[in-house]
Amino acid sequence: MKHYKKPINSYIGAVLITSTALVFSPVEWIPTAHAASCCGGGSASSLVLPKFSKAMLDVSMDYEHYDGFWDNNGDWVEDPEGSSLNQYRINMGYAHRLAPNWQGSVTLPYVFNQNKYASLERNTNGIGDGTVSVWYEAFEKITCVWDVKNWEDLMPAIYMGGTLTIPTGTSPYDDVVDNFDITGRGAYRLDASVLIDKTIYPWNMSFGASYGKYLERPVNREYGTYVAPYHKQYGDRLNTNLSFGYTYFTDEMESITTTLAYAILKEDEARIDGVIDTTSGISKESVSMTMAWATENRDWVYKLTYSHAPSRDGWGENFPTTDVLTVGVSHVLR
Amino acid sequence: MSYAKTLQQLLALSLLVFGLGACDLKDDLLPSSSDQRGAVTTGSTGNMPGQIAADFTIKDLNGNDFILSDHLTGGSNPADVVVLYFTMWCPICLSHSDHIYTNVMPQFLGRGTVVYGLVDYVSGSVSATYAAAQANGYVGSSYSILADVDQAVLNQFNGAMGITIVIDSDGTILMNEDYRTGDTLVQILDQQLP
Numbered sequence: 001m002k003h004y005k006k007p008i009n010s011y012i013g014a015v016l017i018t019s020t021a022l023v024f025s026p027v028e029w030i031p032t033a034h035a036a037s038c039c040g041g042g043s044a045s046s047l048v049l050p051k052f053s054k055a056m057l058d059v060s061m062d063y064e065h066y067d068g069f070w071d072n073n074g075d076w077v078e079d080p081e082g083s084s085l086n087q088y089r090i091n092m093g094y095a096h097r098l099a100p101n102w103q104g105s106v107t108l109p110y111v112f113n114q115n116k117y118a119s120l121e122r123n124t125n126g127i128g129d130g131t132v133s134v135w136y137e138a139f140e141k142i143t144c145v146w147d148v149k150n151w152e153d154l155m156p157a158i159y160m161g162g163t164l165t166i167p168t169g170t171s172p173y174d175d176v177v178d179n180f181d182i183t184g185r186g187a188y189r190l191d192a193s194v195l196i197d198k199t200i201y202p203w204n205m206s207f208g209a210s211y212g213k214y215l216e217r218p219v220n221r222e223y224g225t226y227v228a229p230y231h232k233q234y235g236d237r238l239n240t241n242l243s244f245g246y247t248y249f250t251d252e253m254e255s256i257t258t259t260l261a262y263a264i265l266k267e268d269e270a271r272i273d274g275v276i277d278t279t280s281g282i283s284k285e286s287v288s289m290t291m292a293w294a295t296e297n298r299d300w301v302y303k304l305t306y307s308h309a310p311s312r313d314g315w316g317e318n319f320p321t322t323d324v325l326t327v328g329v330s331h332v333l334r
Numbered sequence: 335m336s337y338a339k340t341l342q343q344l345l346a347l348s349l350l351v352f353g354l355g356a357c358d359l360k361d362d363l364l365p366s367s368s369d370q371r372g373a374v375t376t377g378s379t380g381n382m383p384g385q386i387a388a389d390f391t392i393k394d395l396n397g398n399d400f401i402l403s404d405h406l407t408g409g410s411n412p413a414d415v416v417v418l419y420f421t422m423w424c425p426i427c428l429s430h431s432d433h434i435y436t437n438v439m440p441q442f443l444g445r446g447t448v449v450y451g452l453v454d455y456v457s458g459s460v461s462a463t464y465a466a467a468q469a470n471g472y473v474g475s476s477y478s479i480l481a482d483v484d485q486a487v488l489n490q491f492n493g494a495m496g497i498t499i500v501i502d503s504d505g506t507i508l509m510n511e512d513y514r515t516g517d518t519l520v521q522i523l524d525q526q527l528p
Contacts, residue, residue, distance in 0.1 A: 069424065069425045069428075070425070071425065071428050071429070071432070071470075072428070072429050072432060077423075077428065077469055077470060078469050079423065080422075080423050080454075080456055080457045080462060080465070080466040080469075081457065081462045081465050081466065082457075082458065082462065083456070117422070117456035117457065117458065118456065118457055118458030118459065118462050119455075119456060119457065119458025119459070119483055119484070119485070120455070120456050120458070120485065166363070167362035167363060168362070168363070169362070170362075171361075171362050172494075172512075173361055173362065173365065174361045174362060175361065178493075178494040178495070179422075179494045179495040179496075184362065186361075186362045186365075187362075217362075217365045218365050218366060218367030219365065220365075220366055220367060220368060220369060220370055221361065221370065222494075222497070222511055222512045223492075223494035223497065223512075224492070225492055225510070225511075226369075226370040226371045226372070227371070227511045227512075228369060228371070228511075229366075229367045229368065229369050230514075231367075272514050272515050275515055275517065276515075277514060277515045278433070278515065279426070279429040279430055279433050279513070279515065279516065280426075280429075282425075318425045318426070318429055319425055320424070320425060
């Protein structure tokens with residue numbers, strides 16, 4: 001429960017509290033769980049093509065349920081009575097090998113917003129923000145091993161990449177009716193990423209981090225109403241995750257991998273006409289579990305992920321508290 | 335293999351459909367900095383800055399009527415400025431309303447009279463608005479918490495989450511835009527208040 005706010009007279013002479021929050025966009029806060037690790041078989045990492053594979057198709061569906069939010073003090077606050085806020089996403093991804101150590105990928109979500117309040121119900125849909133990525137593989141051979149015989153067997157797979165997020169979604173600055181139409185943030189973002197993945201069967205561990213910088217954009221419309229033009233730049237974004245997995249092999253050498261992951265998302269305050277917006281800035285922590293089943297040849301990977309953010313104080317700031325259920329399938333082309 | 339081909343075709347088709355859908359999204363892909371605001375006839379009734387706000391009645395947390403004209407010149411409880419903030423009790427809404435509460439209100443204490451209204455357009459009843467205000471820590475605060483149960487006020491001002499309305503004592507709209515940093519609100523209050 002949020003603290004009681006005293007009547008304004010009580011604030012005379014008090015230290016002014018600076019509050020922070022985010023511009024609420026209901027999409028893209030949870031990195032979509034794509035299938036296939038560097039070895040094939042699946043982990044909760046980015047859309048990464050297994051080494052030596054030619055291409056990969058990935059389709060997944062997310063169901064994201066909103067359950068309150070964290071305020072700028074990190075206190076969890078419940079949603080209004082009678083509300084049911086959900087978002088469904090169909091995510092499509094394609095990864096392609098560009099060179100022996102280079103791969104590229106594109107992703108595009110289609111978003112369905114389902115907002116129900118006691119006196120208001122709005123169901124909208126549209127494409128979300130797409131991404132284009134390029135990854136460099138800083139290793140020459142598959143690094144997944146069964147036994148550690150020498151120090152080389154300990155070498156992880158290291159990927160370094162860049163992602164451009166393209167504002168193909170509907171933002172508050174498009175010709176929208178209101179905030180319920182929003183499916184994207186409305187700004188380009190460049191991310192530099194690193195992914196370190198090591199498998200010593202049956203165990204796997206991976207660490208991913210990305211640092212993103214939004215490009216400044218002009219704004220001349222808010223929720224469909226033209227306003228005096230200004231420039232806006234969202235704050236820099238840091239996304240990190242750490243995961244541990246265990247793989248079980250069937251007699252037919254199909255694999256079932258269970259992965260537990262912990263992720264932290266932080267975004268700095270935005271700038272409007274160069275001035276810091278102290279009401280912006282976000283953070284969120286979440287945990288997830290992924291089950292991935294891969295066929296014997298690792299060409300098909302089926303995945304189920306549940307991502308959970310606790311409805312408790314201290315797990316986020318200025319951000320909706322959500323749980324996400326993802327089901328997906330990937331097909332690797334050799 | 336045919337399964338894979340079908341999947342590829344579906345992906346290609348989807349990308350095409352989505353691509354077509356993206357054609358009207360150039361506001362984000364190629365955002366414009368040109369001022370597209372239309373001309374406003376001063377003194378006309380409407381929701382744009384420079385226009386006169388039509389009178390409205392809305393319930394407060396006690397079930398009493400909050401009537402705009404009561405807070406204008408000649409009304410029963412006149413103010414120098416009326417500030418309305420549209421909230422759906424979301425993170426950005428709370429951050430903005432907290433910012434008004436802790437940063438803006440104290441700056442103008444003792445300078446004229448300002449009515450700060452927090453307009454809840456999602457809860458649907460006074461009792462639900464009360465519960466939401468309580469969960470967000472505003473019961474007993476200096477805000478007038480207003481229950482826009484049928485979104486009449488929201489529609490009147492073409493409002494949305496975070497939209498802030500400022501109305502002077504003559505009923506003229508001075509601001510109708512996103513709260514952003516709060517600087518515009520502060521500037522307007524500074525100009526309007528004695």
